[in-house]
Amino acid sequence: MNFIVILLALLLAVCVALLLIERRRARRFVRWITDPAHNPMPEMSATWGLAAAYTRRALGREQAHANESAARLATLLAALDALPVGIVLLDREGRILFCNAIAAAHFELDPARDRGQHIVHLVRDPAFVAWHEQHADTPLEMTAHPDAPGLSSRLMVQRQPYGDDCALLLFTDVTAQRQTEAMRRDFVANVSHEIRTPLTVLAGFVETLQSLTLSRDEQTRYLALMAQQTTRMQALVADLLTLSRLEGSPPPGMNERADLRELTTQCAAETHALSVRLYGADAQKIEIETAPDFDLAATPAELRSAMSNLLANAVRYSGAKGKINARWSRENNGGARFEVADNGPGIAPDHLPRLTERFYRVDRSRARHAHGEDGTGLGLAIVKHVAERHGGTLQIISILGQGSRFALVFPQARVVAGQTEKSL
Amino acid sequence: MTDKHLSSQFDSELAHLSSHLLAMGGLVEAQLRQALEALTDQSDEIAEAVLAGELRVNAMEIAIDDELTHIIARRQPAAVDLRLLLSVARVTANLERAGDEAAKIARMVRSIVSAGSHSLPLSDLRLACDLAAEMIAKSLDAFARLDTTTAITILKEDIVVDREFDGFVRKLITYMMEDPRTISASLDLLFIAKAIERIGDHAKNIAESVIYVVKGADVRHRSLTEAEAEIAEITAAENAEKIMDAHIDFGQTRHE
Numbered sequence: 049m050n051f052i053v054i055l056l057a058l059l060l061a062v063c064v065a066l067l068l069i070e071r072r073r074a075r076r077f078v079r080w081i082t083d084p085a086h087n088p089m090p091e092m093s094a095t096w097g098l099a100a101a102y103t104r105r106a107l108g109r110e111q112a113h114a115n116e117s118a119a120r121l122a123t124l125l126a127a128l129d130a131l132p133v134g135i136v137l138l139d140r141e142g143r144i145l146f147c148n149a150i151a152a153a154h155f156e157l158d159p160a161r162d163r164g165q166h167i168v169h170l171v172r173d174p175a176f177v178a179w180h181e182q183h184a185d186t187p188l189e190m191t192a193h194p195d196a197p198g199l200s201s202r203l204m205v206q207r208q209p210y211g212d213d214c215a216l217l218l219f220t221d222v223t224a225q226r227q228t229e230a231m232r233r234d235f236v237a238n239v240s241h242e243i244r245t246p247l248t249v250l251a252g253f254v255e256t257l258q259s260l261t262l263s264r265d266e267q268t269r270y271l272a273l274m275a276q277q278t279t280r281m282q283a284l285v286a287d288l289l290t291l292s293r294l295e296g297s298p299p300p301g302m303n304e305r306a307d308l309r310e311l312t313t314q315c316a317a318e319t320h321a322l323s324v325r326l327y328g329a330d331a332q333k334i335e336i337e338t339a340p341d342f343d344l345a346a347t348p349a350e351l352r353s354a355m356s357n358l359l360a361n362a363v364r365y366s367g368a369k370g371k372i373n374a375r376w377s378r379e380n381n382g383g384a385r386f387e388v389a390d391n392g393p394g395i396a397p398d399h400l401p402r403l404t405e406r407f408y409r410v411d412r413s414r415a416r417h418a419h420g421e422d423g424t425g426l427g428l429a430i431v432k433h434v435a436e437r438h439g440g441t442l443q444i445i446s447i448l449g450q451g452s453r454f455a456l457v458f459p460q461a462r463v464v465a466g467q468t469e470k471s472l
Numbered sequence: 473m474t475d476k477h478l479s480s481q482f483d484s485e486l487a488h489l490s491s492h493l494l495a496m497g498g499l500v501e502a503q504l505r506q507a508l509e510a511l512t513d514q515s516d517e518i519a520e521a522v523l524a525g526e527l528r529v530n531a532m533e534i535a536i537d538d539e540l541t542h543i544i545a546r547r548q549p550a551a552v553d554l555r556l557l558l559s560v561a562r563v564t565a566n567l568e569r570a571g572d573e574a575a576k577i578a579r580m581v582r583s584i585v586s587a588g589s590h591s592l593p594l595s596d597l598r599l600a601c602d603l604a605a606e607m608i609a610k611s612l613d614a615f616a617r618l619d620t621t622t623a624i625t626i627l628k629e630d631i632v633v634d635r636e637f638d639g640f641v642r643k644l645i646t647y648m649m650e651d652p653r654t655i656s657a658s659l660d661l662l663f664i665a666k667a668i669e670r671i672g673d674h675a676k677n678i679a680e681s682v683i684y685v686v687k688g689a690d691v692r693h694r695s696l697t698e699a700e701a702e703i704a705e706i707t708a709a710e711n712a713e714k715i716m717d718a719h720i721d722f723g724q725t726r727h728e
Contacts, residue, residue, distance in 0.1 A: 161617065166491060169616035172498025172609075194505070194606070 134219030382460035633672035
């Protein structure tokens, strides 16, 4: 009897022990399966081992699937991020689901931190907030964040609904477009103004000549003034035609040849003549080196126009005591450089970036009244165009009160050995 | 279940309130930018537009206050919710005053324009005004993101604006001594400078409210170093608490 009771108790104890061991194994197994990274894989008996093997296989498949999906999503988001327009995805409440790099730059957003943030909390422009709340279909033009790169860029925003009440906002930068429009308007206004001024003068003299009887001397004087105005209009029209030709024609080929020696000699003669006409003989000191030992693959007419524009500017702006130096030289990198230096009044730094704009003048009143003959306001625009068409650049260095240096720089590809020796 | 439903409705009420507050902020920002534009271009028309916009800012202040009162009365909030609501009240008041300052600038610009132009140091003012407008924008960003790091940088920037103001006053005095005819225009500019300085202060107050919501620390009327020290202390305490919580969590899962 006793023996049976002891046996039963023993059996029970063994059972309980086994149960406890099994429980511990189960717990270890669960711990490992929920967080395999931090818990060791338990040793397993047959049942648990089988369960573990199956589970592990299923988990592995699931994991591979998840990895694949994540990779695909990452590629897709990277593609969205690389788009050249700003994109913001919003959920039905107007919270940011995703925004790409361009949109983030426009509004100083942080793509990671600002996910889940209401867009109107961060883009608070009243016009945008009103537009956003109306769910308007029409695009809205707005300004980017004032601190965003590219000062006060204009953006066009469009809403595209998708999915379950979500929306895609598309931000296109229209700054360049607006600038072009403004430039075109300014250009037309400027041309009209530049032509109307000499025309008004001309009309005034014509009226005078018609209505008054004038002495011979007066007539001669008025006719001379009228001739001056017509010359100015002719120069303007000629420059406008040059510009439109430069814009409309294909860039000059590499088989063009410009004989620098001949061109420089011609330009030097013109420059001396202009200086004498404006300030009298021996007023300005002009030194132009006319003997470069190389030529350029460039259109002679264009190059000549660019060179003479730079020289004429130097003559006009450096005044009666001007000193002008001009020469061709080779750059260290094999390119060619035509530099015109003067000791004129110089140009303030804030004007420099706009100097090559059409009709831009540093000082309108002085340019107009300093002497009878002045430029058309298109000269540097032509020079810059010519340089760019030949793959070169126009460099301007100027210090107020000390003078200016204008340089045409051409790449090595355009430089060819001089023909001067052959022709000699 | 009911409880959860109620609290999520409360959350949405708070979200709405924040949206309205930030919309008002956007309006004040636009007002400041416009006032700056009026100052730069010396434009009477833009100044007029700022004065018209002021009425909308005032209307929004009243609407937000009303909404706020209703929420407090119905929900009787506590802890972080209460701090948020108190801060909304403070931020609203500060925004409204910043809007007032923008209107003040517009009024002075009109007075300067009608008196004719003088060669006065306007460009310094433009820079300061730009800085102050940027501070308001940043403080609102910080409020939207509950971002204390930015809030602290605003506290620092306010010191810069104050210093600019002092320098500007000295400069104006030299102008007035050189040519007494510029005195009345100089006084107008002085009022503008003062308004800009006040806008900087309002931005600072908003930044302090952000710190109050997030950290529960009241850093008003404290020096920058004191404020920073207190915030660092609270952050450290929070981190310690987090670590403790993590331990407790760990312990509990072990015991189960």
